[in-house]
Amino acid sequence: GGKPLKADQLDLWISQLERHNLENIYNALNKYVAVNKFAPAPSDILDILMGDKYPTPEEAWNRLPKGENDGGYLSEQMREAWGACMDSLDRGDMVGARMAFIESYKKNVERARLSGEKAEFFYSSPTGLTIDQRMEVKHQKTLEAVAIGWLERDSTFVRQILAITSEKPAIALEDLT
Numbered sequence: 159g160g161k162p163l164k165a166d167q168l169d170l171w172i173s174q175l176e177r178h179n180l181e182n183i184y185n186a187l188n189k190y191v192a193v194n195k196f197a198p199a200p201s202d203i204l205d206i207l208m209g210d211k212y213p214t215p216e217e218a219w220n221r222l223p224k225g226e227n228d229g230g231y232l233s234e235q236m237r238e239a240w241g242a243c244m245d246s247l248d249r250g251d252m253v254g255a256r257m258a259f260i261e262s263y264k265k266n267v268e269r270a271r272l273s274g275e276k277a278e279f280f281y282s283s284p285t286g287l288t289i290d291q292r293m294e295v296k297h298q299k300t301l302e303a304v305a306i307g308w309l310e311r312d313s314t315f316v317r318q319i320l321a322i323t324s325e326k327p328a329i330a331l332e333d334l335t
Contacts, residue, residue, distance in 0.1 A: 165231035226286035297323035
Protein backbone atom coordinates (compact mmCIF):
# COMPACT_ATOMS: atom_id res chain seq x y z
CA GLY A 159 0.00 0.00 0.00
CA GLY A 160 3.00 2.31 -0.25
CA LYS A 161 3.51 2.37 3.51
CA PRO A 162 6.37 0.63 5.32
CA LEU A 163 5.47 -2.28 7.58
CA LYS A 164 5.91 -1.88 11.29
CA ALA A 165 7.93 -4.54 13.13
CA ASP A 166 4.85 -6.23 14.62
CA GLN A 167 3.14 -6.28 11.20
CA LEU A 168 6.23 -7.83 9.63
CA ASP A 169 6.28 -10.46 12.38
CA LEU A 170 2.65 -11.30 11.59
CA TRP A 171 3.40 -11.70 7.88
CA ILE A 172 6.43 -13.88 8.60
CA SER A 173 4.55 -16.10 11.06
CA GLN A 174 1.72 -16.62 8.58
CA LEU A 175 3.88 -17.27 5.52
CA GLU A 176 6.97 -18.98 6.98
CA ARG A 177 5.85 -22.50 6.04
CA HIS A 178 5.81 -21.55 2.35
CA ASN A 179 8.64 -21.34 -0.17
CA LEU A 180 9.92 -17.78 -0.81
CA GLU A 181 9.54 -18.13 -4.58
CA ASN A 182 5.90 -19.22 -4.17
CA ILE A 183 5.25 -16.25 -1.86
CA TYR A 184 6.78 -13.90 -4.43
CA ASN A 185 4.60 -15.41 -7.20
CA ALA A 186 1.48 -15.15 -5.02
CA LEU A 187 2.23 -11.48 -4.28
CA ASN A 188 2.65 -10.80 -8.00
CA LYS A 189 -0.67 -12.53 -8.76
CA TYR A 190 -2.38 -10.49 -6.08
CA VAL A 191 -1.10 -7.07 -7.20
CA ALA A 192 -1.91 -7.86 -10.83
CA VAL A 193 -5.65 -7.90 -10.07
CA ASN A 194 -6.10 -5.81 -6.90
CA LYS A 195 -5.70 -2.10 -6.13
CA PHE A 196 -5.40 -2.41 -2.36
CA ALA A 197 -2.60 -3.77 -0.20
CA PRO A 198 -2.93 -7.48 0.57
CA ALA A 199 -3.52 -9.02 3.96
CA PRO A 200 -1.67 -12.24 4.84
CA SER A 201 -4.92 -14.16 4.29
CA ASP A 202 -5.10 -12.92 0.69
CA ILE A 203 -1.67 -14.34 -0.05
CA LEU A 204 -2.40 -17.56 1.86
CA ASP A 205 -5.53 -18.07 -0.24
CA ILE A 206 -3.41 -17.90 -3.39
CA LEU A 207 -0.69 -20.13 -1.94
CA MET A 208 -3.15 -22.78 -0.80
CA GLY A 209 -5.13 -22.72 -4.03
CA ASP A 210 -8.28 -21.69 -2.17
CA LYS A 211 -11.19 -23.14 -4.10
CA TYR A 212 -13.92 -22.60 -1.54
CA PRO A 213 -16.92 -21.21 -3.38
CA THR A 214 -18.54 -18.06 -2.08
CA PRO A 215 -21.57 -18.67 0.16
CA GLU A 216 -23.97 -17.67 -2.64
CA GLU A 217 -22.31 -19.95 -5.18
CA ALA A 218 -22.25 -22.82 -2.68
CA TRP A 219 -25.99 -22.35 -2.01
CA ASN A 220 -26.83 -22.16 -5.72
CA ARG A 221 -24.88 -25.32 -6.55
CA LEU A 222 -26.21 -27.26 -3.56
CA PRO A 223 -28.40 -30.21 -4.62
CA LYS A 224 -31.68 -29.41 -2.88
CA GLY A 225 -34.07 -32.11 -4.10
CA GLU A 226 -34.15 -35.84 -4.72
CA ASN A 227 -33.64 -35.33 -8.47
CA ASP A 228 -30.63 -33.06 -7.93
CA GLY A 229 -27.05 -34.23 -7.80
CA GLY A 230 -23.83 -32.34 -7.52
CA TYR A 231 -20.45 -31.86 -5.94
CA LEU A 232 -20.12 -30.68 -2.36
CA SER A 233 -17.33 -29.85 0.02
CA GLU A 234 -17.48 -31.03 3.63
CA GLN A 235 -18.25 -27.43 4.62
CA MET A 236 -21.21 -27.37 2.22
CA ARG A 237 -22.45 -30.72 3.56
CA GLU A 238 -22.39 -29.45 7.14
CA ALA A 239 -24.23 -26.27 6.17
CA TRP A 240 -26.75 -28.39 4.23
CA GLY A 241 -27.52 -30.21 7.47
CA ALA A 242 -28.00 -26.89 9.25
CA CYS A 243 -30.67 -25.81 6.78
CA MET A 244 -32.40 -29.16 6.28
CA ASP A 245 -35.23 -28.38 8.70
CA SER A 246 -36.14 -25.25 6.73
CA LEU A 247 -35.88 -27.14 3.43
CA ASP A 248 -38.19 -29.85 4.75
CA ARG A 249 -40.77 -27.16 5.65
CA GLY A 250 -40.44 -25.58 2.20
CA ASP A 251 -38.96 -22.38 3.64
CA MET A 252 -36.33 -21.61 1.01
CA VAL A 253 -35.56 -18.15 2.41
CA GLY A 254 -34.92 -19.52 5.90
CA ALA A 255 -32.95 -22.44 4.42
CA ARG A 256 -30.73 -20.09 2.42
CA MET A 257 -30.07 -17.89 5.45
CA ALA A 258 -29.23 -20.88 7.67
CA PHE A 259 -27.02 -22.41 4.98
CA ILE A 260 -25.05 -19.22 4.33
CA GLU A 261 -24.39 -18.51 8.03
CA SER A 262 -23.32 -22.07 8.74
CA TYR A 263 -21.21 -22.28 5.56
CA LYS A 264 -19.30 -19.08 6.38
CA LYS A 265 -18.38 -20.46 9.81
CA ASN A 266 -17.41 -23.84 8.38
CA VAL A 267 -15.14 -22.30 5.74
CA GLU A 268 -13.54 -19.96 8.27
CA ARG A 269 -12.81 -22.91 10.57
CA ALA A 270 -11.36 -24.91 7.66
CA ARG A 271 -9.16 -22.04 6.50
CA LEU A 272 -7.85 -21.48 10.02
CA SER A 273 -6.82 -25.12 10.22
CA GLY A 274 -5.26 -25.00 6.74
CA GLU A 275 -7.76 -27.35 5.06
CA LYS A 276 -8.10 -27.10 1.32
CA ALA A 277 -11.49 -27.47 -0.31
CA GLU A 278 -12.14 -31.05 -1.39
CA PHE A 279 -15.25 -31.99 -3.28
CA PHE A 280 -17.24 -35.22 -3.41
CA TYR A 281 -20.30 -36.20 -5.40
CA SER A 282 -23.81 -36.46 -3.97
CA SER A 283 -26.04 -38.54 -6.25
CA PRO A 284 -29.74 -37.92 -6.89
CA THR A 285 -32.07 -40.60 -5.57
CA GLY A 286 -35.21 -39.98 -7.59
CA LEU A 287 -33.86 -40.88 -11.04
CA THR A 288 -33.15 -44.01 -13.06
CA ILE A 289 -29.57 -45.31 -13.21
CA ASP A 290 -29.13 -43.89 -16.74
CA GLN A 291 -30.40 -40.49 -15.64
CA ARG A 292 -28.12 -40.55 -12.56
CA MET A 293 -25.11 -41.35 -14.75
CA GLU A 294 -25.95 -38.48 -17.10
CA VAL A 295 -26.34 -36.06 -14.17
CA LYS A 296 -23.03 -37.22 -12.69
CA HIS A 297 -21.29 -36.77 -16.05
CA GLN A 298 -22.68 -33.23 -16.47
CA LYS A 299 -21.96 -32.22 -12.85
CA THR A 300 -18.39 -33.54 -13.15
CA LEU A 301 -17.82 -31.46 -16.28
CA GLU A 302 -19.33 -28.46 -14.47
CA ALA A 303 -17.08 -28.97 -11.41
CA VAL A 304 -14.05 -29.10 -13.72
CA ALA A 305 -15.15 -25.93 -15.52
CA ILE A 306 -15.46 -23.94 -12.28
CA GLY A 307 -12.16 -25.25 -10.92
CA TRP A 308 -13.44 -27.53 -8.16
CA LEU A 309 -11.90 -30.63 -9.79
CA GLU A 310 -8.77 -31.05 -11.90
CA ARG A 311 -9.59 -32.34 -15.39
CA ASP A 312 -6.35 -34.31 -15.62
CA SER A 313 -6.83 -36.09 -12.30
CA THR A 314 -7.28 -39.85 -12.30
CA PHE A 315 -10.57 -39.43 -10.43
CA VAL A 316 -12.11 -37.15 -13.07
CA ARG A 317 -10.87 -39.27 -15.98
CA GLN A 318 -12.39 -42.39 -14.39
CA ILE A 319 -15.72 -40.69 -13.64
CA LEU A 320 -16.01 -39.30 -17.17
CA ALA A 321 -15.08 -42.67 -18.69
CA ILE A 322 -17.60 -44.57 -16.55
CA THR A 323 -20.45 -42.10 -16.99
CA SER A 324 -20.05 -41.89 -20.76
CA GLU A 325 -20.18 -45.69 -21.30
CA LYS A 326 -23.26 -47.30 -22.76
CA PRO A 327 -25.41 -48.72 -19.95
CA ALA A 328 -25.16 -52.43 -19.29
CA ILE A 329 -28.13 -54.61 -20.17
CA ALA A 330 -30.08 -55.57 -17.06
CA LEU A 331 -30.96 -59.24 -16.58
CA GLU A 332 -34.62 -58.28 -16.64
CA ASP A 333 -34.16 -57.13 -20.27
CA LEU A 334 -33.07 -60.61 -21.41
CA THR A 335 -36.34 -62.11 -22.59
